[in-house]
Each structure stands twice: as structure tokens, then as C-alpha cells.
Amino acid sequence: MGVNDAGEAIGLANDYRTLKSGKQNRDGFELWLMGDLLLKELGNDLAPTIAITFHLLNGQDICKVTVNPAPHEVFVILKDRNGQSKKCFFIRAGNSTRSLDDPSELISYIRDRWKS
Numbered sequence: 001m002g003v004n005d006a007g008e009a010i011g012l013a014n015d016y017r018t019l020k021s022g023k024q025n026r027d028g029f030e031l032w033l034m035g036d037l038l039l040k041e042l043g044n045d046l047a048p049t050i051a052i053t054f055h056l057l058n059g060q061d062i063c064k065v066t067v068n069p070a071p072h073e074v075f076v077i078l079k080d081r082n083g084q085s086k087k088c089f090f091i092r093a094g095n096s097t098r099s100l101d102d103p104s105e106l107i108s109y110i111r112d113r114w115k116s
Contacts (some may be wrong), residue, residue, distance in 0.1 A: 002062035011060030026054045026061060033065070040075055073110045 002012040016024040017031055034074055047052050052068040075087040089100045091109060100106040 001065070002060060003057070009057040009062055012063060013061070016050075028062075029063065033063070038065075039052040041076055046070060046074065068082075072114055 001015070002010060004010050007054050012026075012029060012045060019028045021031060022030055023027045023031065034047070034050065034052060039051060049068045049070055051068075053064050053066070055062050055064065073089065075089050076087050081086050089106055089109075090097050091100060092098075
């Protein structure tokens with residue numbers, strides 16, 4: 001984060017200003033990113049799989065998020081257009097993200113991915 005599509009550092013200053021915690025800096029951004037966004041949606045037990053690091057590039061703060069494979073399946077709760085919550089399961093297929101909605105595909109994927 002803090003890098004545009006051309007790979008140029010644009011920094012996180014604008015992002016810092018949006019933080020309501022009173023900490024409009026790296027620390028506040030990490031607190032928001034890890035606690036209010038990622039772990040809130042994915043589950044606190046996944047904290048060990050996520051690493052957030054900050055770097056200075058051309059005088060600009062940038063942020064790198066590294067996510068290691070989860071030790072178990074992870075569902076995300078999304079709301080549809082009517083505001084109804086639904087648990088969803090996503091996989092990466094090449095360079096795309098796909099939802100596994102078919103129960104048999106979901107069971108098969110989870111069984112194969114996390115064999116005991």
C-alpha cells in the first residue's frame with residue numbers, strides 16, 4: 001500500500017489522515033489494518049499468519065502485508081445488496097479470485113487442501 005499502479009511511491013499520508021484513533025501514523029494504520037479490518041473479518045486466530053511491515057521509499061511511507069497460508073478454512077461474511085449476511089469461501093485460481101458456492105466443490109476443496 002502506498003504505491004501506485006506504475007510502482008511509484010505515493011505514500012500513506014492521505015490514509016493516515018482518515019484514521020479516527022488519534023494515531024495518524026504507522027502505528028495507527030497498523031492497528032486499523034490488522035484489528036479493524038483483517039482480523040475482525042477473518043478471525044483473531046489468523047493473526048500469526050499475517051505480517052505487516054512499513055518501509056520508506058523515496059521519502060514516502062509504504063506498507064507491505066504478507067499473508068501466509070491459513071491452517072484451516074476461512075470464511076468471510078459479506079452482505080448482499082439487500083443487507084443480508086452470507087458466509088463466503090474464496091479461492092485463488094491463477095490470477096483471479098473465485099467464490100466456491102457449490103457445496104460439493106467446497107467440501108472437496110477443503111478436504112483436499114487441509115488433509116489431516
